[in-house]
Amino acid sequence: MVVRRRRRRTVAKRRTTRRRTKKKSIQFELEKHIAREIWAVLYLALSALTWLSLNQQLGVLGEIWVSALHPIFGIGMGAVPVALLLMGGSVFFSKKISWGLARLTGILLLAVAILGFVHMTVPPDELLEFAQRGEGGGYIGFVSSFIFTAAFGKTGAYVLLTATFLIGVLLTLQVSLGAIIRFITPSPKLVKKAVQVATPEFNIVQAAEDIDKELTIVKPGYIAEQESADDAPAMAIKEVSAAEIEKRLQKEKADKTDESNVEGEIVMVDEKPEAKSGKWEYPGLELLDAGKEAFELNPEDLKSKAALIKAKLEQFGISVIMHEVHVGPTVVQYTLKPADGVKLSKITSLKNDLALALAAPAVRIEAPIPGKSLVGIEIPNTSRAIVHMREIMETKSYKVNKSPLKLPLGRDVSGNSVIVDLVKMPHLLIAGATGAGKSVGMNSFLISLLYNNSPKELRMIMIDPKRVELTSYNGLPHLLTPVITDPEKAATALRWAVAEMNRRYKVCADAGARNINDYNKGRRKDDRMSKIVIVIDELADLMMQAQKEVEASICRIAQMA
Structure with missing residues (x-):
């Protein structure tokens, strides 16, 4: 009989991989600055408790704390709360200072050295008794002084205690000994600075x-110039009396056409006036006021x-x-x-x-x-010196300047004469506040031009809308027309100047000359072309009254001159 065995079907169990979950351990982590502040609080609290214990304000625990520390530190017990306070404060307020093993070792060595020095003053036969009573340097001072004295003698003990103190300072401060010496030794500059701050005197x-x-x-420039003025070449000036100058001016006035009789257009006097005397006589410097003594x-x-x-x-x-x-x-x-x-x-x-x-x-x-x-x-200066025109004209720098259109500006900060050439400008605008000396400067320029030029060499057009500054120059033989005070006539005179410049450009071009000086070279005095200088006082007033007529002419003159 055959018996069939049924094969049991076994279901393969699927293996399931179970993830093993790690048990999370509770960790107590603190950030660095929090840990530092906790240590700082502990140091400060311990300092306060020690101070209260020393003052017998902490009860039984305080007495136990004091009785334990007093024999150890001796009379140095009072420095314990101070040291703890400094440690707590440095940890709390400074991130750079860390109280590691090296610094704590340095503090310990400082305590050993200082308390050892204190205990060295105790009689040798009472070293232990003083320590037991909490006097002298306590047990710390007793141990350090006794061991060093027994091994190396009293002198050797002092040397070793000094070395211990220095090592403690280096470990505590974390700086070199040379830096400490430089810090505590004031430099001569610091001493001088301290004295300066304390006593400004x-x-x-x-x-x-x-x-x-x-x-x-x-030495001021004008003094040096006056001392050497005799060595400079003299100006080609012929001195005449004031009476002769006045007589000739009155005579020239009679020959001029009075401005009041001119209507409409400006009557221009002949550009090359004939001097009846034949030769022009330049005025002398004695007509000008002499300056006072040198300032x-x-x-x-x-x-x-x-x-x-x-x-x-x-x-x-x-x-x-x-x-x-x-x-x-x-x-x-x-x-x-x-x-x-x-x-x-x-x-x-x-x-x-x-x-x-x-x-x-x-x-x-x-x-x-x-x-x-x-x-x-x-x-x-507390008192200002007056610069006289005659002083400037007598200086060497003025005499050696050969330009006929040289203008004296005055003196610089060193007292030297400042002379400029109008030809090199050739335009000059004087500006300044009321009372700054604009009119004085302009009159000085005109005087210099009159002293260095004859009517054949220089002709002038003067415009004075306010009739204040330039009207006194009426009658001068250098004037092309009497001083102009009417804005309309001023515009006419400026238009004539533009036309005259155009004519002169054509004449110079035909002669192959670049400027007036080139044109006049090699010519007779009567055939030479004279220079023309236009002087306008109070230009702003003239522009307000006749801007359109005047502005175009002034711009054209400025471009062509």
């Missing part, structure tokens, strides 16, 4: 001592102000060397050389501080002086 005295070595007071300032006052400038700049950390002093008629210029590395902006920003220190209404700083590696500080 010292700064001024020190600067005054340097001024005698550094400062050079330059000079006290050298001691100049040195004292230079010392004030130097001292004030050094108060702000700017080191300078005073160079020269230039005395001008209205201002005094002090020149100085800044030390290397000093920014000029630091000096210019102290303008108001210098004005306050010098009691000056204003201070001008020229940084740098053109063409020099110096800085100029200009201070107004």
Whole structure:
């Protein structure tokens, strides 16, 4: 009998991979700054508890704490709360300071050295008794002093304690010994700076001592020019008396056409007037007022102000060397050389501080002086010197200038005469506030032109709408027309000037000459072309009254001249 066994069907169990989940462990993590602040709080709390224990304000626990620490530190027990306070404060407020093993070791060595020094003063036979009573350096001082003294003697103990102290300082501060010595030893500059801050008078005295070595007071230019004026070539000026000048002017007036009789167009006088005397006689300098004595300032006052400038700049950390002093008629210029590395902006920003220190209404700083590696500080003079026309015309710089149209501007900050040539401009506009000296300057220019040119060499057109400044020049033989006061006639005169310039351009072109000087070379005096100078006073008023008629002519003259 055959028995069939049924095969049991076994269902393969699917293996399922179960993911093993890691058990999450609870971790207590703190950020670094939180941990630092916790340590800082612990240090500060321990400092406060120690201080309260020393003052017997903490009860039983405080007494136990004090009784445990007192024998250890001895009289140094009072420094324990202070040390804990410093540690807590440094940890709390500074992220750069970390109280690791090295710093803690340094503090321990400092305690050993300091308490050892204290215990070295205790009698040798009572070292232990003092420590037990909490006196001297306590047990720490007893151990360090006893071991060092027994092994190396008293002198050797002092040497080892000193070395321990220095090592403790280096470990605690984490800086080199040389840096510590440089920090605690004041440099001569710091000592000088401290004395300057404490006593400003010292700064001024020190600067005054340097001024005698550094400062050079330059002789004003006008004094030097007057001393050498005799060596300069004399001007071709023939002196005549004032009576003769007045007589000739009256005679010329009678020959001129009066402006009141002219209506409509301007009557231009002949460009080449015949001088009845045959040869023009130039006026003499004695007609001008002579200047007073040379204006000079006290050298001691100049040195004292230079010392004030130097001292004030050094108060702000700017080191300078005073160079020269230039005395001008209205201002005094002090020149100085800044030390290397000093920014000029630091000096210019102290303008108001210098004005306050010098009691000056204003201070001008020229940084740098053109063409020099110096800085100029200009201070107004307490009393201004008057610059006379005759003084300028007697100087060497005026005499050696051969231009017939030279104009004296005055004196610069160094007192030197400033002479300009109208030919090189050839246009000049004088502007300034009321009372600035515009009219004085214009009259000085006209006087210089009259002194250096005859009527054949120079002709002038004067326009004065206000009838104030130029009307006194009526009757001059140099005038092409009497002084013009009517705006319409002024426009007519300017149109004539434009036409005359066009004619002269054509004449010069036909002769192959580039300018008047080239045209006049090699010609007889009667055939030479005279220069024409147009003088307008109060141009703004003239433009307001006849702008359209005047503006076009002025622009054309400016372009062609």
